[in-house]
Amino acid sequence: MTASVVRHGGFNELRDVRLGDGNEPCLGLATDVGTTTIVVCLVDMADGRILAASSGHNRQAACGDDVIHRIVCAETEGCAS
Amino acid sequence: MSEMGLASINGLIGEALDSAGAHVRRVKNIVVAGNTVMTHLPLQIEPRHIRRTPYIPTVAEFPILEAGTIGLKAHPAAAVFVMPGPASYVGGDIVAGVLLSGLHREAPLTLFLDVGTNGEIVLGNHEWMLTAACSAGPAFEGGGIRWGMRAEAGAVENT
Numbered sequence: 251m252t253a254s255v256v257r258h259g260g261f262n263e264l265r266d267v268r269l270g271d272g273n274e275p276c277l278g279l280a281t282d283v284g285t286t287t288i289v290v291c292l293v294d295m296a297d298g299r300i301l302a303a304s305s306g307h308n309r310q311a312a313c314g315d316d317v318i319h320r321i322v323c324a325e326t327e328g329c330a331s
Numbered sequence: 332m333s334e335m336g337l338a339s340i341n342g343l344i345g346e347a348l349d350s351a352g353a354h355v356r357r358v359k360n361i362v363v364a365g366n367t368v369m370t371h372l373p374l375q376i377e378p379r380h381i382r383r384t385p386y387i388p389t390v391a392e393f394p395i396l397e398a399g400t401i402g403l404k405a406h407p408a409a410a411v412f413v414m415p416g417p418a419s420y421v422g423g424d425i426v427a428g429v430l431l432s433g434l435h436r437e438a439p440l441t442l443f444l445d446v447g448t449n450g451e452i453v454l455g456n457h458e459w460m461l462t463a464a465c466s467a468g469p470a471f472e473g474g475g476i477r478w479g480m481r482a483e484a485g486a487v488e489n490t
Contacts, residue, residue, distance in 0.1 A: 254359050254408070256360075256395065256410040258395055263395075263410075265359065265406075265408045265409070265410060266359070266406065266408045274357060275357075276357065276359045276360070277353055277357045277358045277359065277360075278358065278359065278360035278361065278362070279344060279347070279358055279360070279361045279362070279405065280362050280364075281340060281344075281361060281362065281363045281364070281365075282364055282365065282424070283336070283340065283363060283364070283365030283369040283370065283373070284365065284366075284369065284424075284447050284448060285366065285368070285369060285447065285448035285449050285468070286447070286448045286468070286472060288339050288340055288343055289343075290340070290343040290344055290346075290347050291347070292344075292347040292348065292351050292353065292358075295359070295360060301347075301351040301353065302346075302347040302348070302350040302351040302353075303347060304343040304344075304346035304347045304350070305343065306339065306342065306343050306346075307339070308335075308336065308339050308369075309335040309336070309338055309339045310332055310335045310336050310339070310372065312335070313332060313335070315448065315468055315472065315474035315475060316448060316449065316466050316468050316474055316475065317366060317367075317368040317369075317381075317420070317448075317449050317466075318382055318466075320332060320368050320372065320378075321368055321378045321379060321381060321382050322382075323332055324332045324333075324372060324378055324379075325378075325379050327332065
């Protein structure tokens with residue numbers, strides 16, 4: 251059995267339990283959400299190696315170039331949409 | 332707006348997973364850094380008081396979230412750590428920069444700059460820190476300028 255645990259505030263929180271020996275390394279994502287550009291790095295959590303990276307435009311840019319326009323846009327259409 | 336932000340992030344996660352040949356369920360941790368507006372919108376948190384009185388973010392410190400709950404492409408129970416954004420325009424980028432550089436533990440003064448569409452700076456040391464923010468988009472991306480453009484081919488015609 252393999253358990254995935256997150257430690258915070260002095261507690262261990264169980265996130266996932268699977269059958270078998272989970273030898274395959276756990277992966278993490280580092281995400282930089284920029285107003286214009288978003289960058290994602292895929293990281294091997296065992297040794298910190300960056301396995302892949304990708305970057306692209308934030309599609310919200312259709313609603314305006316800067317953060318103020320994004321807030322105005324969210325206000326008019328409701329931020330859930 | 333919320334969906335556009337999430338779709339952009341998920342598209343890039345998909346690309347990174349494909350190029351590494353990794354399965355989505357192996358992703359168990361996600362760290363997200365962005366300015367306050369960029370963290371509020373994908374999480375469907377009301378952003379209006381960032382630009383209106385009292386000029387504060389609705390949420391400054393986020394609990395650990397689950398990828399499945401907010402719709403990020405990862406193992407549904409993956410832990411999502413969103414960097415705190417302490418003030419309206421002082422967001423997770425600058426907090427991540429402080430943590431990485433460790434300037435808050437050093438005696439000498441350090442100036443850390445994040446020059447993005449939303450530019451933020453922090454100056455300080457182990458005793459105090461000052462932050463400020465302003466839009467750098469017009470200078471580097473031509474945002475809000477009639478004949479402005481991004482720093483790409485054609486921006487400089489000849490020298």
